[in-house]
Amino acid sequence: MVFKTSIISLVISFLIFVPVISYQQNTGSVEVTIRNENGDRVTPDLLSVKVYQDFSSVPFKEITSLIDNPLVVDSLPLGHRYKFEVYMNSLYGDVAFVDLQKSQDKVEIVIKNPGGIRLSVFYGDGETPLTNADVWIKSFDGKSWGYSGTDESGQTLRMWLYPTMKDTDYYYAEIALGPDLKYVQTPVKLLPNVAQELKVVTQWPTVVDKLITIEVYNTTNTKVAKSDGEFIAQLYDGKKNKLADSLVSDKGLAGFAKLKVGTYAIHIKSKSSDGQLTTLASKKITISGPENVFKIYLHNPELNSEYLNCNCVAFRLDDIQDYFLNGAQIDIINMFAQKQSSLTLGVVANVFGDDPNLVPLVKNMLTDKSLDLEIANHSWTHRIMTALTKDQQADDFAKSNKKIHDVLGVTPTTFIPPENLYNDDTIAILKQNNFTQISSHTSTSKSPPFQKSSLYYFPASTQTSILDRQEANWKVQSVGKVLDGINESLFNYGYAVVMMHPHEFSTYSDGIYQNKVNQTQVQQLGLLIDKVKSQGLKIVTIDKISSFDKPAPQKQPATDTPKEPLTCNCVAFRMDNIQDFYLNDVQNAAIGRFSEKNAQLTISVIGQFFGNDPKAVDLIKEKIQSKTTLRIANRGWEYVDHTAYDKEKQAASIKKTNDKIFQILQVKSVIFAPPLDSFNKETIEAANQNNVRYFSASIVRDPPPYADSLKHVPSTALLASLMDDDPFYAGTIPEKALTKIKSNISQNGYAVISLQSQDFAAKDGKLFKNEVDSSKLQLLDTILDDLKSSGISIVALDEIPSILENKSLVIPDTAKDNAGLWSKGQMSDSDFTKELKYLVEQKILQIPNSQISGEQKIPPWVKNIAGWWAEDKIGNADFVKGIQYLMEHGIIRI
Structure with missing residues (x-):
């Protein structure tokens, strides 16, 4: 009895266990590699694969989201013949067959190379190009595979797409002039390895010959009348260009003629007795030919559009x-x-x-x-x-x-x-x-x-x-x-x-x-x-x-009057990366040109690479001794991103450079311009540690407001971009440069232009030569001259903060009148000195700890400055510079 039970148990166990072994041994996988005709594996994202078993017309497996190529298709029962169909852009690619008799097999499928297609799209006359249209190329199942806009010739970019290999496969082109204005060209067939051209003639006329009538309603069923006021309808295109005006008649009608197919905006405006226009209602209309009457409601805006607009x-x-x-x-x-x-x-x-x-x-x-x-x-x-x-x-x-x-x-x-x-x-x-x-x-x-x-x-x-x-x-x-x-x-x-x-x-x-x-x-x-x-x-x-329709919180009470932003109407030039031997002839020519033009210049010195080149050093010493146009800034010991250093190493870099500058030039620099304009909190602390007063990176990396004690005077533009023939602006290159500088001043209150020797160097291929490009130096001349003739002061970089501070105070007209009298000899030096003392005491001129003395003779040129100031030929900034000179020479003692 025990023996029989054991036999039965063994048979049951065998019957249960055997199917598992049989299943594992009778399935396999196929590795499918998909290449193009060049032998390159195809990007899997656009592929899909259908797997058929034996002669079935229903896919055994369908893989629509390929992650890898090669693709491993597993869990395929052995002893069957499989067909692998590859699709690209939803279109048939090619097929391969595998008679799967072992657990692993491989197959490679080669699909055709793409074909290129460029469309030329025209209005219904077949001659007038359809410009600024959107064109999508889509497969027969509605998926988008290519997009381009049309240019002034009505042409799209050439789009390279997988070719149509089956008669039943096709693309179609969807051409749109707006969300509600579309034309479909179908079918579109592509050949492999061929750049094709396709001319598309839409059904749209070049000009709609019907009069477009606008009906203006005062209520939902009553048009405006003469008693309601005077109204005007204005027609705009999608780029906000006004195309036409039409007076609204006493019957509430306005009209426009000879319009192109497209989408437009209609604005109804009321006209007051003094000619002022106020917009009352707006509506977007699409003109394609059939519809030519459009209603617009003055007091029911929800009827003019079912869509939202956040502007x-x-x-x-x-x-x-x-x-x-x-x-x-x-x-x-x-x-x-x-x-x-x-x-x-x-x-x-x-x-x-x-x-x-x-x-x-x-x-x-x-x-x-x-x-x-x-x-x-x-x-x-x-x-x-x-x-x-x-x-x-x-x-x-x-x-x-x-x-x-x-x-x-x-x-x-x-x-x-x-x-x-x-x-x-x-x-x-x-x-x-x-x-x-x-x-x-x-x-x-x-x-x-x-x-x-x-x-x-x-x-x-x-x-x-x-x-x-x-x-x-x-x-x-x-x-x-x-x-x-x-x-x-x-x-x-x-x-x-x-x-x-x-x-x-x-x-x-x-x-x-x-x-x-x-x-x-x-x-x-x-x-x-x-x-x-x-x-x-x-x-x-x-x-x-x-x-968008939620009310925006008020940041300040409506009664507060916003402060007018400070502006010095001035520009400073910062010449960076001054160093020995490298482009020293070009470097000297640029520095010399600023001196010749009596234009202030700040140069930033790289400490490790400065001091051994007599040609570079002697010129800088000469300009410093003239005490007119040159300031020295610290550019760090090496030209590397200082944020890679800790605070101690950054401080050491600034100190070593300042020591070197004093050793060579006998000047204490209080300006730091970080290499690459890159800095962090430790840079600011290191600068403070070295008694730096002025910090000059770029305004992109160092935008206001500033929370530390340094005076930040970042560069606002590159001279190289000012000297480019910028297509975004009109006029000559100097005119464009002046426009950009004025824009900088408008945005920031001042402009600081960063330049370097390479801006003026001739080139040998891609390499700079130590030879001046005279055309670029001449361009600098013109820019400097244009600035002065435009009334924009060229100042030293470190002067800008004090100029802005003084600009914040209103100087009374009497001060200018007295300056004019003094310049003409109609007021004594002593009386004018008293005037200056009064301005200081009243804090109209901010000159800290000043003592005024009229004992020394005032140079004649200072009188000239006072006269120009009185006649508004120069601004407050230049006059303050004259006063600062008097302070430096003991006429005004600090």
């Missing part, structure tokens, strides 16, 4: 991460802080949190209540969402938000998808994780109507630069082009988001981006911010776009 702009900086081009990241953040403007940062979480320069800056900005900085989730490792499964996306969001919260103490509610790509899984996970905004780009996803929602779609519609995928670098867009994009987005969607990356604000050389800031582009960003503000637009973070 606001959000700037979005993507790819925030440790160390990578962090100089550009830091300068961009500081620029927005300087301009008191909001900014959204897209953080790549896995590579963020350890950068000792970037992370503390972001933390400080988040705690500064005067600034509005938003942290957005830009994924864990910048992998494209559409290449991940839903579970992988969920894991990505969870890890990213946790890391960002751990580092910065905030949880993002805005998601910026890598490469602006996402799918329905992404949206579902965002909603589950309490995200309230997603910001992609209109080139990859269209902006839906701006309506109240639990998840807002706020794609960028413009950007500061465009990625050239063939050259693998970023092509910078002009300020005007970006502004056009902002205005068009406001017009079309009610808001605008501007996309930025650190790359375009970094220098590009030898085929890669260097971690060196392109200061010109940072300054252009500052100009863009100013222009956005000058249009009356609000700069907000992305998460604030939807809350």
